[in-house]
Amino acid sequence: MSRHLPSICAGLVLLLMWQLAHLSFGLSGLPGPMAAFAALPELISDADALYDIGQSLQRMAAGYLLAAAFGISFGLLMGTSPLAERLLNPLIMMIYPIPKAALMPILMIWLGIGDMSKILVIFLGSSLPIIYHSWQGGRSVSQIVVWSAAAMGMNRAQRLFRIVLPAALPEIFIGLRTGLILALITMVVSEIVARSNGIGNLLFNSMDMALYDRMFAAIIIIAAMGYALDLIFEAIRRRFLRWSDQQDQIQVAVG
Amino acid sequence: MIAIEHLSKRFKTAAGKDHLALSDINLELQSGEFVSIIGPSGCGKSTLLYMIGGFVPASDGKILIDGRPVTGPGPDRGPVFQEFALFAWKTVLQNIAYGLRLQGKSKPEAEERARVLLRMVGLERFANFYPKELSGGMKQRVAIARTLAYNPEILLMDEPFGALDAHTRTHLQRDLLRIWEEHRKTVLFVTHSVEEAVYLSDRVIVMAAGPGRIARIIPIELERPRQRSELMFDRRYQEYITEIEGMIDAFEAAAA
Structure with a gap:
């Protein structure tokens, strides 16, 4: 419990601020938390x-x-082959700062507003941190551990x-977690830009129809999805990294 | 038998210059011999060990093992490193059994042999621990057992006890000698400690730096099995240590 x-406490403070904003601004576009949850x-x-x-x-x-x-494949290739690293590093650095949703x-x-374009943009949005951390994980694997394995044949x-x-796994999981959150963000954005169906589409349809309670309810659902996915992810990660020193400390940077 | 002929190693430094790390090394090791290499930092003693292991290619000359040239790593030469190099994601037992599994042994067979080795290094209670849960001395015992498991003819030990406290080091030296007396593998042992080298070895190779080369080879004619407590009062033991320490000081002074 503790x-x-x-x-x-953080959740309660957030709800309280929301309620206060709702009461003080009196906007139809800002229903209170009660209405949204209802x-x-x-x-x-x-x-x-x-x-x-x-x-x-x-x-x-x-x-x-x-x-x-x-x-993971691409990153480990870069992390273990100096040639691949030299060739691909500039490419990664150029692509990194582009907001992937801007490619939508x-x-x-090219691909229409169906599943293909959205899956591709989610792929683009979440792959870079995974590549980056797999690369860093791959290159930091101790030489003598690899030699020990080579000596065994x-x-x-x-x-x-x-x-x-496996040696790079703790670092790879950091990339996978950042990638997961970015996948959620890009997913919602892709559905807002190319509206056919999906939770992002639901959100904007509610706005178009001035169903603001429903709009906020959709946002709550997106937030809950993110939270639940992260919890599941953490459980999986802890299971895979029981052997690792880092299993209890993980930092997420969402760029 | 290991035969090293006119071996040398050149590196490119960060500035792009050629650096001669090892120059014209010639050496022969008999099977079952325990040989230590000692020398100032930068004399290339670890590089020599890595080249015998096949991890680092030679620039010139050759290394022959029972007449066959070394072209890469192989299970006939088992390394033990100062930083243990255990597979952190495997349990102690899995670490030791790994080499045997690779040689095609069945899981029960590999684990049975791994348990025998684990008992030999006194860690049978820790079979299912992960390396992170062990102390430095225990990790090094596991690393030694892991290497012995696939039964290499030659052990290449790179300052294996250098990261351990004095008490643990003494214990592991004694255990290593006991295991060596039993199996008589060829051991090449890199160390910074003159005392350790004299205590363990049949011969001590003293290297000098700039470029790395063999300066002297000193046979240690002390009877085996050796007891550390008895050696402490043995004049010959003291003289070996004093002689070798004096040599290393002289080489360092000449290089400076």
């Missing part, structure tokens, strides 16, 4: 809304898993998958 106390059950029991949430999660999962597979219009021209490919990959 472990959760700070989170509960709109939640209706939204969650609405088949269309559930379909939207399902669509969002599917695209996010597709984009994120692609980014994880690609980012181009992707829509492991070839290069075995060393990459059975030594470098």
Whole structure:
């Protein structure tokens, strides 16, 4: 209980500020927390809304898993091959500061407003931190650990998958966690830019129809999704990294 | 038998200059011999060890093991490093069994042999611990057991006890000697401690720096099995230590 106390307090303070803002500004576009939470059950029991949430999660999962597979391989390649590092590092540094959602219009021209363009932008949005941390993880693997494996008779490919990959895992997980949050953000933005379905679309439709209670309820759902995904992620990470010193400390930088 | 002929190693420094780390090393090691290498930092003693291990390529000359040239790492030469180099994501037992699994042994078979080795280094109670849960001395015991598990003919030990406190070091030296008396592997042992080198070795190789080279080879003619407590009062032991320390001081003064 005492472990959760700070989170509960923070939540209460947030709700209190929201309520105060609602009372003092009196805007129709700013309903109070009670009204927003009251709109939640209706939204969650609405088949269309559930379909939207399902669509969002599917695209996010597709984009994120692609980014994880690609980012880890690409990053470890850079981390273990000085040649790959020299060639790819400038490319990564150039792509890094571009907000990936800004590419959405181009992707829509090429791929339409369906799933493909959204999955691709989620992939782009979440892959860079995964590449970066896998790269750093790969290059910081101790030389003598790799030598110890080589002396046992492991070839290069075995060393990459059975030594470098697990040794880099604590660092890779930092990238995966940042990537997860970025995937959520890019997912919502992609649905706001290219509206067909999804939770972002639901949010903006509610705004268009001036259903502000429902709009805030959608935001609560997005926040809850992010929180739940992060909790699941942390449980998985702790399970994978029982052996690691770093298992209890992880910092997330969302850029 | 290890035969090293006209071996040298050149590095490119960060400034792009050629640096001769080892120059014309010639050395022969008999099977079952315990040989220590000692010398000032920068004399290339660890580099020599890594080249025998096949981890670092030679620039010139060759290394022959039972007549076959070294072209890369192999399970006939087992390294033990100062920083342990354990697989942190594997338990103690899995670390030791790993090499055997790679040689195609079944899991129960590999684990059974791993348990025998674990008992030999006195850690049977820690089979299911992760390396992070062990002290430095325990980690090094695991590392030694892991290397012995795949039964290399040659042990290449790079300051294996250098990071341990004096008490633990004494214990591990004694245990290493006991294991060596039993299995008689060829051991090449890099160290900074003259006392350690004399206590353990059949021969002590003294290296000098700039460029790294073998300066002297001193046979240690003390009877085995050796007891540290008895050696302490042995004049010959004291004389070896004084002689070698004097040599190293002289080389360092000449280089400075």
